[in-house]
Amino acid sequence: MNLPERSRFVIYAVGIFVCYFLYGIVQEKLTRGRYGEEVQTDGSVGERFTYALALVWVQCLCNYVFAKVLLTIRPQKEDTTNAGSYVACSLTYLLAMVSTNMAMRWVPYPTAVVGKSAKPIPVMILGVLIGRKSYSWTRYACVLTIVLGVILFMYKEGKVSNLPAETTLLGEVLLFLSLSMDGLTGAVQERIRAASAPSGQQMMRAMNFWSTLMLGVAMVFTGEAKEFMYFTIRHPEAWTHLSLIAVCGVLGQFFIFLMVASFGPLACSVVTTTRKFFTVLCSVLLFGNVLIARQWLGAVLVFAALFVDMLYGKKAPLATAKKPPVEGKLSEEKKLNS
Numbered sequence: 001m002n003l004p005e006r007s008r009f010v011i012y013a014v015g016i017f018v019c020y021f022l023y024g025i026v027q028e029k030l031t032r033g034r035y036g037e038e039v040q041t042d043g044s045v046g047e048r049f050t051y052a053l054a055l056v057w058v059q060c061l062c063n064y065v066f067a068k069v070l071l072t073i074r075p076q077k078e079d080t081t082n083a084g085s086y087v088a089c090s091l092t093y094l095l096a097m098v099s100t101n102m103a104m105r106w107v108p109y110p111t112a113v114v115g116k117s118a119k120p121i122p123v124m125i126l127g128v129l130i131g132r133k134s135y136s137w138t139r140y141a142c143v144l145t146i147v148l149g150v151i152l153f154m155y156k157e158g159k160v161s162n163l164p165a166e167t168t169l170l171g172e173v174l175l176f177l178s179l180s181m182d183g184l185t186g187a188v189q190e191r192i193r194a195a196s197a198p199s200g201q202q203m204m205r206a207m208n209f210w211s212t213l214m215l216g217v218a219m220v221f222t223g224e225a226k227e228f229m230y231f232t233i234r235h236p237e238a239w240t241h242l243s244l245i246a247v248c249g250v251l252g253q254f255f256i257f258l259m260v261a262s263f264g265p266l267a268c269s270v271v272t273t274t275r276k277f278f279t280v281l282c283s284v285l286l287f288g289n290v291l292i293a294r295q296w297l298g299a300v301l302v303f304a305a306l307f308v309d310m311l312y313g314k315k316a317p318l319a320t321a322k323k324p325p326v327e328g329k330l331s332e333e334k335k336l337n338s
């Protein structure tokens, strides 16, 4: 099915919005919920799910199986990407996820959300420096304005954290690390796109294959594999939540990889960042809360920049490619300039 570019973009973006919205609800149930009736050492009833590596591992495994099944049912032309690029990309992608999860424990939740909203900036900077990409000035301005708007909208003032200063600093370092890893993942993906242009499913299969392997080793070494297994034996009902997360995650990632393969990691990070903004905006409107002046300004900036980018962001500067196109990459070059 050959849909026009704009329709495909809208379908992928809506897919990401819907799947990650549902994903967020189930994730909250799994990580904040209590399992069993046993009284804990702190006096609370029920055990908490605290297996961050295992949670990511289950998802990577399901993502891999899904992409593999799709490619078996509908085979595509061979993916010629070298394994080294996929290994590098999977490692930075895993480090980004693990450091985000760890940062969440050390900085207040709103700080982590606001911090991660800046994701398109490292994706853009490292995409240019390492991924050999170039963008029009309009796109630079629009992406910066979107990030600024989202931060203005999401920022929560007056919430004094009760975490000690040094813990918060550690959390901020982890957040910075996670953003850098997101940027590196995007940069390697840009290079992969330019070199061999794999499809979304092929990227999804390869990256999740290496991630499952690397995480599996990490889980065995840290002992989390055993503890996770015992937890699921004690509380088999956790599988219901894990399966739901896996379903939402698989479908969400399917759209993420279609977006990355067709429109690039920068477009993808702008979509995932604005998704967070729209989620908060909808909940504010739904619960009848009032936006303060700063949030209005943020919302106007986001909408204006998205609109301007839609109309003019695509126009690439005259000298886009830093290197002359290599044989067989002309059509991809055209795609990259989109």
Ligand SMILES: Nc1ncnc2c1ncn2[C@@H]1O[C@H](COP(=O)(O)OP(=O)(O)O)[C@@H](O)[C@H]1O
Pocket: 020, 093, 097, 100, 116, 119, 185, 186, 189, 253, 256, 260, 265, 268, 269, 272, 273
């Ligand atoms: N460029 C990418 N390549 C592969 N997976 C990605 C990419 N961008 C996002 N993802 C996946 O989508 C998930 C959600 O991304 P996002 O909404 O930006 O949240 P986060 O703030 O946790 O990074 C990530 O945890 C990751 O699994």
